[in-house]
Structures are given as C-alpha cells and as structure tokens.
Amino acid sequence: MSDIGPESAAGKRTLRRALLATRNGLTADDVRESAVALAARTLALPEVAGARTVAAYVSVGAEPGTLALLDALRARGVRVLLPALLPDNDLDWGEYAGEGSLARVRHGGRTALSEPAGERLGPDAVTGADVVLLPGLAVDGRGLRLGRGGGSYDRVLARLERAGTRPALLVLLYDGEVVAHVPGEPHDRPVDAVVTPSGTRRFR
Template sequence: MPELAHGHTVAAYVSVGSEPGTLALLDALRARGVRVLLPALLPDNDLDWGEYTGPGSLVQVAHDGRMTLSEPSGARLGPHAVTDADVVLLPGLAVDARGMRLGRGGGSYDRVLARLERAGARPLLVVLLYDTEVVARVPAEAHDRPVHAVVTPSGVRRFPAA
C-alpha cells in the first residue's frame, strides 16, 4: 500500500496465535525509515504506545492469565501517541463488506478509534486478515467505526464509505 510506504508513523501490533504475521512488516517499515508504534495493554484494556526499534525492543508481557503479548520494552508514550500515526494497523477476527471490523471483544481498539476521532486525527485504518475472514456481515454497534481497507494474502480491498 502506498500509504504504508510513504507514512512517517505507523501504529501497528505484534501478531499473536493464528493472526497473519506482522514482524517482517514491522522490520520492513523500520528499514524504510518509518516510525513504528506498538501497543502496550493497560489494566483497563486501554492501550499505551511505545516505539518499535527492532526485535530486541520487544518484551513478553503476561496479562492476568488472559494472554501473553509482545510489547515494546522502551518508554511509554501515552495513549494519545496513536494520534500521530498516518496509518493504524488493527487486529481483527473478521471484516465485512462495509468495512466493519470484528475484534476480540476487549474494546481496546474501539477506544483507539474513539480517541482518534476526538482528536480529529484521520489516519488510514487497515485490518490484516486472511481471505476467509472477509465476510458478508459482522455484528456492529452504534460506537463501531468502519476501517478504510483490509489486506489479505490475495490483495488489498478498500472501503470507500469509511
């Protein structure tokens, strides 16, 4: 995506479980001089952010027996750091033809999207999924916001209504 190649700051994440792998992408972005921000899960499920400076800048963090995540080991930049991003890569379980994303249910990225909206930030919102995770319709609530694109192994699909 040209937006990734020309972005100055990309907020991303380190994939877990069966999610499409992100580490090679994070390293490719850094090699192009892009500043990469990664989330750190807070006790209330909100996200703080730190800078990714390479594989050595990650630490494994266990969160109350729920999950173990790779998070940035450096200084925390605060929950609002994401508002500086040109592109925000979001994890998901599925996305539908409207660009509505189904997350894991913790609300972390719903808070991120609301924070971006309140700040007047307009980054490109992209979900990384497998082809089978692009579906006809996912449940959506009033607070849910569509993403701009989904990237799958077969290509990029943009959602102009977002």
C-alpha cells in the same frame, strides 16, 4: 445500518468462535507464508509507502503475522509504534526498535503479548500516526471490523475521532475472514481497507 442489542453481541461471540477455530487449524507454514504475502501487499499500499509513523501491533499465535512487516517498515525509516495493554484495557504506546526491543508480558490469564520494552509515550501517541494497523478476526463489505471483544481498539478509534485525525485504518486478515456480515453496534467505526494474502479491498 448498525444492529443494536443483545442479538448483536451474541452474533459477534458466535462468529468469533468460528473464526478462531479456523485460525487454530492453521499450520506454522500457513501462518509464515501468509505473513510474507501480507507484508508485501501492505508495503505496496500508497498510504503506507508515504507514511512517516505507523501504529501497528505484534501478532500472537495464529494471527496474521506482522513481524516481517514491522521490520520492513523500520528498515524504510518509518517510526513504528506498538501498543502496551493497560489495566483498564486501554492502550499505551512505545516505539519499535527491532525484535530485541520487545518484552513478553502476561496480563492476568490471557495469552502473553509482545510489547515495547522501552519508554511509554502515552495513549495519545497514536493520534500522530499516518496509518493505524488494527488487529481483527473479520471484516465485512461495509468495512465493519470484528475484534476480539476487549474494546481496546474501540478506544483507539474514539481517541482518533476526538483528536480530529484521519490516519488510514487498515486490517490484516486471512482470505477467508472477509465475510458477508459482521453484527454492528453504535460505537463501531468502519476501516478504510482490508489486506489479505491475495489482495486489498477498500471501503471508502
């Protein structure tokens, strides 16, 4: 069902621009209220309720907020892993120990990211997660996720596949970001579910 070729790449770029423009129009209150709803819905999922290790990320800008969720997971005794961007766009991982354990890191001209300041655990640390939360801009009815185009999480998904592990793959989005169609490419892997402030949709 994948679309292959330059049309796919161009379609993704067009969709990304439209979705980012909508996100940039959100108010701080919109982002904050959505983050509270997303945390509650995500924490109630059975795969999250039973998880010992969750690989997550720290939201930036107008992304659906994750900090409330990270703190709630940690309060439950869950081990939370957070990514650190490597020069080749792959991801290393470190453990979240509260907001004070984060460092703001700027990679070239990009937006500064909040990354774990402590010990680096290596790119393969993600293979020990029971749940992996993936950032995204959209997901469609097949579970295909639209990322920002850097390829970091494509590498994560490929690493999980090589390791033979099957963590639950979840994307946190705003309600309007569940779309009819995301242009697909051969390397794209569907996610298991999308969580939005108003509900959860499962794909497999």
